[in-house]
Amino acid sequence: MVDESWSPPEVLVTVDLVILTLREASLHVLLVERGVEPYLGERALPGGFLNNAGEGIAEAAARELREEADLDGAQLHLEQLGTYGKPARDPRGRVISVAYLAIAPGLPEPVAGTDAAGAGWEPVEDVLAGRLGLAFDHRQIVADGVERARGKLEHTALATAFCGATFTIAELQQVYEAVWGVELDPRNFYRKVQKVPGFIESAGDERKATKGRPARLFRAGATTVLHPPLVRPDPATEEERQ
Amino acid sequence: MVDESWSPPEVLVTVDLVILTLREASLHVLLVERGVEPYLGERALPGGFLNNAGEGIAEAAARELREEADLDGAQLHLEQLGTYGKPARDPRGRVISVAYLAIAPGLPEPVAGTDAAGAGWEPVEDVLAGRLGLAFDHRQIVADGVERARGKLEHTALATAFCGATFTIAELQQVYEAVWGVELDPRNFYRKVQKVPGFIESAGDERKATKGRPARLFRAGATTVLHPPLVRPDPATEEERQ
DNA sequence: ACAATAGTGTCTGTGAGACAATATTAG
């Protein structure tokens, strides 16, 4: 370390949340409208400062999840995404942000946050394409979150976190298609998913769709890591098809 | 956020490094002996406080890499691993640590750090098994770093970062075997590695081993992501063999 | 009946792993 006379600088730490969900078969992220400077009035990720008390970073993330999105961190998938500390990222001074990724099943309607002026789900595509500007470096954080989710869908049962307590295989497929941005063959997907031990388990009864034969219902299984993994189709392979 | 009258708490931020290398065909991590309280005299990861000036977190990691291990961050693989902020992890007060993972090729001998009392490479196995105790929560950080490296070997060209400028395929195989802790078939590995476009490229001449036929030399290719990936053998498949 | 979706069966090419065979060096 360094000599005792030197005193290290103190910095402010915020926790920001990338909360993803599926709405109308496309990926959405929860954004709030900032009620204070800086970036007043602009869209930003929900988040806030780390509390004084003996609050761990993960606890702070769960607290913000509760305060700003009214979601229960204990029930949801919540994992650390990364830490962002570029010197000039916050005009207030030396602020670094620890970002967390949360996955929520489809929710009824725009969640009204307690803190933020207004909260609402926005299409991830609009954010990534820059059609919707975000405060700070939050666009980059969203991009990292989506990329993380895409990768984890392959090797973990994360996709079930987008669904409700029970779901059909077609619904599960829509999750993969929306997050990966690809189309999958329903028949191959059907067998493939069921072949992974512990991924999903039957929930007994049936459920009717608006049209066609009713589908079986399933719930998430005990397994969190998928053996074998569900690999997403290689875009390079598509080109070969000519 | 919160009302303006409330003032968020300031915390101290350290940057810690998990520097991995290969020595005698097994994975080693760089550790220093702490010269100050707390944990004086115990082993710990190299690291230090974030500087006052406009120093980004990644820059701080590169600086520590230079100061404590005399390695050039621009040449090495250096990526953020995660942020650790349990309230009681540091007796000095509210300190959170941003951990970085660095991969270094086999180096001549114990690197003498400038700051730390003593520095040396220790087998990762000793740390993970608890035979060698570490300060703070550094054992967990090492475990996370090794796990990250294992996964990245599958999908990225990270393995070449363990090697020198040129290397044989057998040496590359030793990297995979040491990090994954498995044995691989040299013949299948040989073809598999060469089939991945851009992973490795020939370096022309030859080089003799102590015994046997001399092996071709290769250098790292331009590709960083492997298509197709090198999947590590599924341990469940081994049991089937009976 | 038809449309629409759920679920099953079958074929085929590719690729991974097992392992035989050949090449090239040192001693």
Next chain:
DNA sequence: CTAATATTGTCTCACAGACACTATTGT
């Protein structure tokens, strides 16, 4: 020559993807 390692060749089995086909509902 033999030992040791590098490199190439070949076989086989499993599996992913394409897609025909059957099942079960609403209208």
